[in-house]
Amino acid sequence: MNPIVKGALLVGALLVVGAGVVAGLRGTSPPGPEASPPTAEARPALTIAAASDLKFALDELLQDFRAKNPGADVRVTYGSSGNFLAQLSQGAPFDVFLSADVTYPRELVKQGLVEGEVFLYGVGRLVVWVPEGSPLPVDTQGLEALRSPAARRIAIANPQHAPYGRAAQAALESQGLLPELQERLVLGENIAQTAQFVQSGNADAGLIALALALAPAMKQAGHYVEVPLGAYPRMEQGGALLKTAKDPALARRFRDTLLGAEGKALLRRYGFFLPGE
Template structure:
């Protein structure tokens, strides 16, 4: 019990230091596009609680790795796949190998006007292809977007990849794939559950969460770079606190064991 009190007190003291610290400029944060709606809400709460601000750029994790390797001034990187964090740490541009902050999920999504029937085993998608009525289907580019890589893996596991590949439209990242899948420019797509659950998309589209056992886990890890200043460190800590955990859960993310337990 004494150990738990010490951890809680330490976090409280640290957050207090964040509130009283000064920053001449908001730090630049790189974040995977699948967490945009959740992270925007966390950042807003962070500013409300501390008075500090962060600037967030969203994109594909693979592209951010290349930018950080070439000196991009990001102070904190929230990746959609932990392998990218490990790569950067081996290159010596991060202060550690970071920590898990969320576990991602895939969703099958389609505009409300689409003929695609949604189900977690993609029976409806297969039926549409057999009928010859699937024209365009969106996923993120599997070459550099983790959610695209997992979508490809899921389609392969269900025996649909070869059949569907000619109809695929690739988004540069999963956020762009979601725009393709939900805007009506395609008949649907496999996207991040966190994006499909956002109010902006729920108003125009249907979705169903896909089983996590059909692909390798989407372990989302974050890390401070060697450029990190005090505000970035504060935000990194804040992302592991209760308010941030609640927001990530609200957007369909699973929590790593150490965060789910409230450590």
């Protein structure tokens, strides 16, 4: 068995995103309003498995997408990309996979599960986030501030299956901090749960996605400083359409919206670099 799949399978097949970063952050977003009363004819349907760092950007994008596709039942589940890889490898009924690590949809290509080509949609960025009133001087010291005894618990995503967790681990290791801080790390199931840990006070600092730190509620509750890009591997994020998609045309329209001008502008606003940048 491929080591990427084997590692992901160890985590378990079923996931839920957890408590959420803010009120309203849930694993599945509700479908849009129906344009007309239900009929006997099946509604167009689209189910998306998306990396947790996309939560706020994708929810915003889907508002407009649903409006342009009235009557379509569009649902999205947010979680760990590694867990999604395990589920999709076992036949989970998703139509689109948006991963925080492009190697995961490429693995699905090897398994013969992808329709067309894998596409890149963004490059993720890592930040150190602390709540307002924190004594940690992250603004001036960055990662070095985590050496402080006040950083008793430091939240990162689980590096076994979450790309942002691997990035956080790599960043700490590159700065020589991992051995010293290892015992203080608390692991979130995915990057959204990691952000929830620190936002709720269950951790004193967190290494989270810039896209989550830029969400309005997170901006109001704390502040962040970016981790230098050279401290962790480039986080190329990519997606794929699954051969089992219930409505391939609807799946393609969603992909084209994400990769089009509207999607690019939204992703950039939420702190993603775009492919090629």
